[in-house]
Every structure is written in C-alpha cells, then in structure tokens.
Amino acid sequence: MNAVTMLQHGKVSLALHRLRDGDGRPLLLLHGLGERAPSAVPAWCDDWTGPIVALDFTGHGMSTVPRGGGYSAETLLADADAALAALGRATVVGRGLGAYIALQLAGGRATSVRGTVLADGPGLAGGSVQPTSANYVALEPRQTTPDPYALLEMSRDLRPPDYATVFVKMAIDRSGLDEPITVAAVTRPPWLAGVVDEVGVAQAPIREALATYQSID
Amino acid sequence: MATDDSITQVGDDSNEIAPFPGAWAPERQYRVDAGAVSLAVHEWGAADAPPLFLAHGGFDFARTYEVFAPLLADGGWRVVSWDQRGHGDSDHTELYSWDGDMRDVMAVMDSVTDQPSPVVGHSKGGALMLQLADAQPFRFSQMVNLDGLPYRRPIPDASDHERTTTMANEVEHWLDLRRRVATAARKPGTLDELAERRGKMNPRLSREWLRHLVTVGGRHDDDGWRWKIDPQMRFGGFGPWRPEWTITRLPGLAMPFLAILGSEHEAMGFGTTARQVEKFLPDGGRCVTLEGVGHFVHIERPETVAAMVLEFIGAPAQAGAA
Numbered sequence: 001m002n003a004v005t006m007l008q009h010g011k012v013s014l015a016l017h018r019l020r021d022g023d024g025r026p027l028l029l030l031h032g033l034g035e036r037a038p039s040a041v042p043a044w045c046d047d048w049t050g051p052i053v054a055l056d057f058t059g060h061g062m063s064t065v066p067r068g069g070g071y072s073a074e075t076l077l078a079d080a081d082a083a084l085a086a087l088g089r090a091t092v093v094g095r096g097l098g099a100y101i102a103l104q105l106a107g108g109r110a111t112s113v114r115g116t117v118l119a120d121g122p123g124l125a126g127g128s129v130q131p132t133s134a135n136y137v138a139l140e141p142r143q144t145t146p147d148p149y150a151l152l153e154m155s156r157d158l159r160p161p162d163y164a165t166v167f168v169k170m171a172i173d174r175s176g177l178d179e180p181i182t183v184a185a186v187t188r189p190p191w192l193a194g195v196v197d198e199v200g201v202a203q204a205p206i207r208e209a210l211a212t213y214q215s216i217d
Numbered sequence: 218m219a220t221d222d223s224i225t226q227v228g229d230d231s232n233e234i235a236p237f238p239g240a241w242a243p244e245r246q247y248r249v250d251a252g253a254v255s256l257a258v259h260e261w262g263a264a265d266a267p268p269l270f271l272a273h274g275g276f277d278f279a280r281t282y283e284v285f286a287p288l289l290a291d292g293g294w295r296v297v298s299w300d301q302r303g304h305g306d307s308d309h310t311e312l313y314s315w316d317g318d319m320r321d322v323m324a325v326m327d328s329v330t331d332q333p334s335p336v337v338g339h340s341k342g343g344a345l346m347l348q349l350a351d352a353q354p355f356r357f358s359q360m361v362n363l364d365g366l367p368y369r370r371p372i373p374d375a376s377d378h379e380r381t382t383t384m385a386n387e388v389e390h391w392l393d394l395r396r397r398v399a400t401a402a403r404k405p406g407t408l409d410e411l412a413e414r415r416g417k418m419n420p421r422l423s424r425e426w427l428r429h430l431v432t433v434g435g436r437h438d439d440d441g442w443r444w445k446i447d448p449q450m451r452f453g454g455f456g457p458w459r460p461e462w463t464i465t466r467l468p469g470l471a472m473p474f475l476a477i478l479g480s481e482h483e484a485m486g487f488g489t490t491a492r493q494v495e496k497f498l499p500d501g502g503r504c505v506t507l508e509g510v511g512h513f514v515h516i517e518r519p520e521t522v523a524a525m526v527l528e529f530i531g532a533p534a535q536a537g538a539a
Binding site for chain 2: 026157
C-alpha cells in the first residue's frame with residue numbers, strides 16, 4: 001500500500017514513498033547511489049512506530065531525470081530538505097550516498113531533524129578528499145533511472161573530512177540533542193572517519209540507534 | 218556534437234536594442250546540442266578564419282563580449298563564444314554544476330574544431346578554462362585569463378564557533394531559497410530599472426553599456442523587461458570547493474599563459490593579486506595588472522586588452538589553412 005507523493009524541487013519532481021503509516025514522528029529513509037526507495041519496510045526499522053517514508057533522489061526511482069547531469073551533494077541535500085518540508089520533523093536514516101546527504105541535513109536543518117543514522121551502502125565513499133586528475137566525459141542522454149550522470153558524478157564528488165565535520169558541529173550547536181548523529185556504518189571512508197572522531201557522535205547498529213531516537217521528543 | 222540539423226538561428230536582433238558605440242551583434246548565431254542541453258553559440262569574424270574561444274563569467278552571457286570580440290575578430294580570428302547553461306539563450310536545465318559547464322564547453326569546442334586553439338576566459342569562464350586546460354590540454358594553443366583566478370580568501374579572525382554559525386546560517390538560507398525555487402520568476406522592470414539593478418553588480422560600468430546589456434541579455438514581455446538568465450540560479454551557495462583548488466592547476470600548464478588582472482577589486486571578482494598568482498605561473502607565463510581598472514577588464518579597456526591578447530597569441534594562420 002505504498003502511497004507516492006510527488007514533491008517539486010526546482011524543475012525536478014521528487015517521489016516520496018510512504019512505506020507504512022504510524023503514530024508519531026516520521027522516519028525518513030535516504031537511499032544509496034544507484035538505489036531507489038525500498039518497496040517494503042526494511043527489517044532494521046520494523047520497530048519504528050511512526051510513519052516510515054522514503055525519498056527517491058533526483059535521477060533515481062520515480063524522480064525526474066535531469067538533462068545533462070550536474071549533480072552535487074548540495075542539490076541532493078535540497079532534495080532531502082524538500083522531503084523534510086513535507087514531513088515537518090523527522091528522524092533520518094541514510095545509506096551510502098544517502099548517509100553523506102543525511103549528515104548535511106542533520107546540520108542544515110538541525111531543529112527539524114531529530115536524530116540521524118549514517119549507514120553503509122552504495123556511494124558511501126564518494127571521490128577523494130582533494131582535487132584529482134578525474135577527467136570530464138559526456139554520456140549519451142537517456143531518460144531511465146538511475147541516471148548514469150548521477151552514478152558518474154556522485155561517485156567522484158570531493159568529500160574533505162573537515163567539510164563533513166562542519167555539519168556535525170552545526171547539528172550539535174543547534175539540535176539541542178546530546179548525540180544528534182549516530183554512525184552505524186562499518187566502513188569508514190575519510191569523511192566518515194572524521195565524523196566519528198567528533199564529540200557528540202554516537203556509534204551503534206541501526207536498530208539500537210533508532211530505539212534511542214524513538215524515545216526522544 | 219553539432220550537426221547541420223541542430224543549427225538554427227537564435228536571438229532576435231530587433232530594433233529594440235539600445236545602441237552602444239563599438240558594440241556589434243554576433244555575425245553568426247546557432248545552437249549546439251550538448252547531449253540533451255541546447256546551447257546558444259555566437260560568433261564574430263570570418264567563418265573560415267582560425268577559431269578563438271571566448272568563455273564568459275558567471276551571471277554574464279556571450280553578448281557581453283559585443284565590444285571585445287569584434288576587436289579580436291579584427292585581428293583575423295573567428296571568435297566563438299557560447300552562453301553557459303542557464304545563461305543568455307541557452308537552455309535552462311534542472312541542475313547546474315562545474316562538471317556540467319565543462320561538458321557543455323567540450324561539445325561547443327568539438328563542434329568547431331579538433332585543433333588546438335587560443336582560449337580566453339573571463340572570471341568564472343577563466344577559472345573553468347584553467348581546469349579544462351589541465352584536464353584536456355590538447356584543446357589549447359594559448360590561454361588568456363581575464364581576472365579569473367580564484368585564490369584563497371584571507372583567513373577571517375573568527376572562532377571555530379563563529380565559523381560554524383556562519384556556515385549554518387548560509388546553509389539554512391540556501392535551503393530556504395531552494396524550497397521556493399520552483400516558483401521563482403525574474404522580476405520585470407523597465408529598461409532603466411534592469412540597468413540600475415545590474416549596476417549594483419557592475420558599479421564601474423556605464424549606464425549606457427548596462428542599458429545595452431538589458432536589450433541583448435533580457436527579453437521584453439508584456440509586463441516589462443526580464444533578464445534571460447534562469448531565475449533558479451542564485452549567487453552564493455556552499456560546498457566543499459576551495460578557491461586554491463583552481464590555481465594549483467596553473468603551474469602544470471604547458472601552453473603559453475597570460476593573466477590580465479584589474480587592480481580595483483569589486484564584489485563580482487575574486488580579488489586576486491599578481492603577487493598571489495606569481496608563484497603559480499607556469500614556465501614563461503605572464504601576469505599583468507591593469508592599474509585603475511576593475512574586474513571587467515575587457516569592458517573597461519577593450520582596446521588595450523584586445524591588443525594585449527592579439528600580441529600574445531600572435532597572428533592567426535592564413536584563413537582556411539587551419
């Protein structure tokens with residue numbers, strides 16, 4: 001019984017899937033690179049009592065495929081923020097690329113995000129921490145998802161650890177939570193290793209982290 | 218890649234254009250498809266002369282070169298410029314990024330020549346071309362950068378906490394803008410109102426020039442003039458990018474390189490000085506500062522800058538020989 005709501009972010013229509021109804025604060029799931037919103041509630045969040053919703057990022061699932069690429073973590077952050085605008089407040093779980101975006105949402109919307117879990121998944125590492133010799137290539141236009149430009153560009157965007165940790169500080173400064181971010185990921189690329197080292201970042205499996213965040217206001 | 222089928226006329230050189238001394242409309246205008254993105258290309262000079270590419274800056278458009286480009290064309294070049302996606306007469310796209318701009322440039326260049334050519338870039342266009350020269354040097358015979366070298370900002374005297382607060386405010390402000398962007402529209406106004414608004418970005422440029430720009434970079438609707446640029450494009454934003462990540466590509470360039478900076482720093486520019494550039498110059502590279510000139514060196518001093526460029530790149534091979 002997945003209901004889909006289309007949200008408008010600029011010229012892009014984003015699909016927000018309601019996986020399950022419930023009482024209380026919604027849980028927002030952000031998928032990994034090349035994935036899409038899951039079709040059913042994943043086992044690791046089955047205990048969540050509030051509504052469970054999942055977003056298709058730009059170029060993924062049922063969302064718009066843009067002309068000629070141009071992806072950045074910042075525009076995907078604004079995708080996630082469009083979902084947050086529709087939900088009000090939410091707890092967020094991000095997988096892979098979605099974890100990197102969830103971290104930025106936790107910092108950028110610190111009062112609306114009530115706990116963020118960063119989990120393993122495709123696109124977790126991204127590109128290097130500094131400029132590389134990566135060249136530029138043009139791909140054939142196509143309208144199916146996942147968009148090859150998303151796969152290309154979001155597998156090589158630069159993720160310096162000291163940039164990622166600014167979002168941790170923003171979340172800690174403004175959320176009012178002692179531990180607004182929990183790292184569940186076992187694999188820790190440089191940006192995530194930097195995040196884990198910050199004061200106020202917890203480490204726990206997804207289920208445990210969600211049980212903690214379920215109990216807060 | 219351009220095909221004959223993809224080339225159509227763009228623009229409407231109606232009698233509504235506000236005149237400016239020395240400004241010449243492009244002699245040829247057509248479209249190039251960069252994948253699914255349609256780009257407007259503008260050319261000055263003989264069609265069979267060797268090409269010279271001219272990249273515009275952020276929030277500008279190719280026709281801001283209407284005085285400068287004809288001076289280069291007079292030197293015997295086929296001057297090719299294009300509107301970056303979202304700017305001028307090019308498509309407004311869903312996403313905008315550095316990599317997207319870079320692929321668009323590649324499509325335009327591929328449609329014109331497979332030979333190395335002189336490339337001139339102003340501001341953001343200069344920074345884009347610097348990165349392209351590092352990634353794809355085979356496209357460049359010489360490069361001229363017009364006040365387009367980002368450099369590290371001075372480290373502000375701020376605590377870690379203050380910096381976090383500043384960043385948090387920037388991100389929140391940007392996200393608030395993104396929430397409204399689907400319904401964004403440019404505010405219409407009279408020709409003089411648009412000229413006045415642009416004057417805030419270009420405080421050193423004459424009213425006569427700004428009025429001219431409105432009539433070549435705007436469109437006249439029933440309720441007034443509007444800039445053609447995508448209303449979803451905004452100044453500012455944030456990201457992991459650091460200014461020094463561009464200039465560090467400079468020392469490795471093998472093609473002859475000339476930078477022309479303006480001594481008068483203004484908001485639209487990077488505020489980089491010749492002293493900062495010096496240690497990054499490639500072997501034989503030159504950096505010249507024009508005293509008493511602002512960020513738009515080619516608009517404030519078109520004859521001087523064109524003469525410097527023409528002298529630097531040398532005479533073109535005979536028409537048709539390239």
